[in-house]
Every structure is written in structure tokens, then in C-alpha cells.
Amino acid sequence: MYLIEESQIPDAALPVARLRDHLRLGSGFAEDSLQDDLLLGFLRAAIAAVEARTGKALIARDFLCSLQRWRDVTGQVLPIAPVRMVTQVQLVDRFGVGTVVASDRYSLVEDASAPCLRPVGTVLPSVPEYGSVEVRFEAGMALAFGDLPADLAQAVMLLAAHYYEYRDETALGQGCMPFGVTSLIARYRPVRLGFGA
Structure with a gap:
């Protein structure tokens, strides 16, 4: 990560x-x-x-979290809090080509210590083999x-x-x-x- x-x-x-x-x-x-x-x-x-x-x-600013795989496909805890909003989730294949995931496929569970990206459905989208997933979000207390x-x-x-x-x-x-x-x-x-x- x-x-x-x-x-x-x-x-x-x-x-x-x-x-x-x-x-x-x-x-x-x-x-x-x-x-x-x-x-x-x-x-x-x-x-x-x-x-x-x-x-x-x-202080609020933009972050990028890059993962090789989801730690838990039913919800990925984000590494810093508090998250104000998730701006983009993108799947990147082994060649570096990215595909943006539709925002209606995930939701942010706000939490003061462990904000979580949850699927709208059963699991988060599959990460391409030898690829990664990039989660862009805004985080900050003020x-x-x-x-x-x-x-x-x-x-x-x-x-x-x-x-x-x-x-x-x-x-x-x-x-x-x-x-x-x-x-x-x-x-x-x-x-x-x-x-x-």
C-alpha cells in the first residue's frame, strides 16, 4: 500500500x-x-x-492510496482519517491502463479513526492480475x-x-x-x- x-x-x-x-x-x-x-x-x-x-x-487535502489488492473485498479501510469524500476509484492493469470504477459501485463509511470504502453490493471490484487499484480521496479535520x-x-x-x-x-x-x-x-x-x- x-x-x-x-x-x-x-x-x-x-x-x-x-x-x-x-x-x-x-x-x-x-x-x-x-x-x-x-x-x-x-x-x-x-x-x-x-x-x-x-x-x-x-488540514484538508487530496491523497492517493495505491493497493496491489484489497485487504478485504467487503470493505477497504483507508490509511488516514477523517476522509471527507472519495473522488475516484481506478483499476489499473499490468500495462498501466486505468479504468475508472463507477461511483455507484462503492460508498464511503465515514469514521473518525478507520474510514472504509464499502461495495454497493457484495464485494469491491476485482483488481486486475499484476495490476493495482488507486483510490483518490480528500481527507482532513479542517x-x-x-x-x-x-x-x-x-x-x-x-x-x-x-x-x-x-x-x-x-x-x-x-x-x-x-x-x-x-x-x-x-x-x-x-x-x-x-x-x-
Whole structure:
């Protein structure tokens, strides 16, 4: 399974000014915007780290999930949540020729942790031998950073500030993510149930 981010969060959607205020960086100088690219990088890294720990896309954008086969033909769980909509399902044969599956053959079962693509009928369409299936979808908790739950937004700001403060560190410290961040995102982490859990 491959998960590819097909669209990136636009720079304008990232709270650079808010991070600059959080860091108490000087203002009123001609060079105020010199660090903006650096701050954008830290915000993107912080968002990626929080998303990796929680399994949730924070800001809405487009993704592509490519599979060699369905894990379960009665419903395929998508690798990131929450999914807002499935935009396309395409079967790709061994020669790379794609066939779009009609949208009335599947439906999205929305779930905060494990959104699922279900067949309208008994099973999902057969994946061609030596081929793949590509599922395109939009996922994200919010359309803008300001619409995120306050605890997740604060976790991103704290982690971006941590990356900024320790940008010259080359060795791993006592745990890579500060405790304040891990405690803020704890309730969003996926719960695994099963044998040995």
C-alpha cells in the first residue's frame, strides 16, 4: 500500500505570523519576513509529525492510496482519517491502463479513526492480475488551521517552536517529541484492538 499526498497545504493556510508571535520574534524590522521560509518548514514538519502519530490529516487535502489488492473485498479501510469524500476509484492493469470504477459501485463509511470504502453490493471490484487499484480521496479535520481543535493546533505550535529552538541539535534527546505535545495529541491516537492488545 502506498499513500501519496497529491496536494500540499498552501503556504497561506499555515499560521506563520502566529508562530512568529509564539516564538516572540522581533517585529517592525525590514527583515521581518526573512525567517518565514524557515518557519513554514517547521510548521510543515510539525503537522507531518502530529499526523503520523495520530493517523489523522489535520488540514484538508487530496491523497492517493495505491493497493496491489484489497485487504478485504467487503470493505477497504483507508490509511488516514477523517476522509471527507472519495473522488475516484481506478483499476489499473499490468500495462498501466486505468479504468475508472463507477461511483455507484462503492460508498464511503465515514469514521473518525478507520474510514472504509464499502461495495454497493457484495464485494469491491476485482483488481486486475499484476495490476493495482488507486483510490483518490480528500481527507482532513479542517479546511483551515484556525478551524482545528484547539489542542491539536496548540500541539502543532509547540512542536514547531521546539523544532525552531533546537534546530542546531544533531543528536536525539530524551524522546523526540516533547511531553506537552504527546499529552495534547494522546486522545487522537488510534486505539488498536485485537490479540495481544
